Amino acid sequence: MSTAVAPDPLSPARLGPVTLRNRVIKAATSEGRSPDGTVTDDLIDFHVGFARGGVGMTTVAYCCVAPEAASAPGQIVMSASALPGLKRLADAVHGAGSAISAQLGHAGVVAHKRLTGVTPVAPSRFVNPASMAYCREITRDEIRSVVDQFGAAAQVAMDAGFDAVELHFGHLYLPSSFLSPLVNRRKDEYGGGIDDRSRFVREIAQRVRDVVGNRIAVIAKLDMDDGLPGSIWIDEALRTAQLLDADATLDAIELTQGSSVFKPMYLFRGDVPVREFAKVMPPAMRMPLRVVGKWAMGSYPYEDLYMLPAARQFVPVMRQTKLILLGGITNRDHLDTGVREGFDFMAMGRALLREPGLVAAMTADPATRSRCTHNNKCMVTVFGRTHCVLDPEQRYGTVSVLETPKGVAPVPHSPLREHGAPAPTSASS
Template sequence: MRNKLFTPVTFGPLTLRNRTIRSAAFESMCPGNNPSQMLLDYHRSVAAGGVGMTTVAYAAVTQSGLSFDRQLWLRPSIIPRLHELTKAVHDEGAAVGIQIGHCGNMSHKNICGVTPISASSGFNLYSPTFVRGMEKEELPEMAKAYGNAVNLAREAGFDAVEVHAGHGYLISQFLSPYTNRRKDEYGGSLENRMRFMDMVMEEVMKAAGNDMAVFVKMNMRDGFKGGMEIDESIQVAKRLLELGVHGLVLSGGFVSKAPMYVMRGAMPIRSMSYYMNCWWLKYGVRMFGKWMIPSVPFKEAYFLEDAL
């Protein structure tokens, strides 16, 4: 019997051999923010397994967008190595995409080299660090960084890009009323909160042209009171499709506020605190984690109802 899952599907200029896609989940295989042989071998093995497309994750569009020290930073010096990776995947018959994004306040100066930025100033307990709200004069330059990342991805041989606009990263921080407390034309109403996303996507679509597929990962719900809900997310999805996006990756949750809304199930408190460098946060999470970060019960296909 022939299952629809194993039939070809087309997204804009890209046709996949089947409908299975390795999602853009962070691999932590980029020491020094550079692609490693381990990263290449991993994605080659995924492609050899028969998927339609595998997605490299997560590539920061600027150094300030790095949230971990073993995370990819998309820049000209690593293009030859990335080209080896894309060739290896193509040789196995699969397509290959790359997730691009900026973590905004989900970083620390020790990692990204500057005071983390966001839609608004404040303090991020997750890092923990003070956060600087972006000046509106900085926004066009940041949007252009996303467009430049698309051009670099093409040069490296990628077939598609996935713009990360969910999970409480920079674009999501502008979209969410929880993190966007701006008083200018980029804050307040949903129309205003979408302005930065619009600016980014205009640069991305212009750079993608007619030979690269563009996906966007977005939240359906932020996962807590005061965040985005499904009614606003539907408007965001409509806007993205109007801008020419070829596919939406529907997700939810805020890494800094509701991480278990993304993954569901019991909070892995001891495992998470083990990797924390800040001693008071480490022991604080161990003692009070189950009250600080609420768990969300697991169920099969938990995003399906909202996606429909």
């Protein structure tokens, strides 16, 4: 009998029509570097830093499919006006040797009327417990419009030269909220059992695939569970993943947990930065936040590879869709564990905020360990400019993050498209 050898996570791997130089993806994290909703030099520096630091692909977040889809100020709306800046960003990342993906999303219940000017929408009438914002029920015609918006946003990403799009089906944003029996109480074809509650995300994935064809990769970020009683849990999430896999509309699914509605620490784990959040809140909210903040945000201990126990349940379900492991991945041992467990790619977030050159460092020395302490104070920086609070070069901007750590050479190898596959061109939506 022969024993299959797990692939080297730092060797090239194919994702749809793109070959990445390794299996490490910079996970989508709020950036705060587009104050006017446009690509800035600061945003380009941010992602080029990860590219020069060795990642196979970096993910731009969060890109709104429409103005009313925003979850925070300063987010990029995928439109013709954003195209020149997005092209500059894609070209710069490619020039540094990495592929680039755009996370496409509609905030839904996470949005707020004070930001967008319109009442947020949800599968059914809903009040966001975090913001106390009322959300009205989305109509069938609006559902079809949102599906079209995802397709049009994917077209913009493709026209800008991006290698992939990531469809945000997690964290109780609009597509994810359709999967939740707690939020989705519809009586039509989009509500009821999990097969019907999965209809919306399947339609989005199908539309995006119809638009991009095989020219760029299509990924979905999918909640395994969101930590809320009566909401998304792994049994039904497995069925959603199985349906998406059978549709063959996705090249990969990135598995995640948690919500942006309540107890967000279920996603992050580790220290709860209540005091830091209180400092940036209006004065009237500071004392209540100090009193109930830990309860409202949730408190969950950090463990390495903390999403692995749930994520490994998805490995035998997939027939043709690749899987991306997220959560507590900080060193070469974790990457090796991921591929041994059957995952095709691994996504890293906070560890790369701490050290943009971590992948290059692990390539040069497999014994490298991350400096990230999981203090989670970086969560608070989303109100300004996302960065690691322990890195003065990022915090104060005194030195560009583009610089490669001393003694570590940038990882070579540019993203390659599958032999014979065409480069991104315009396609009819």
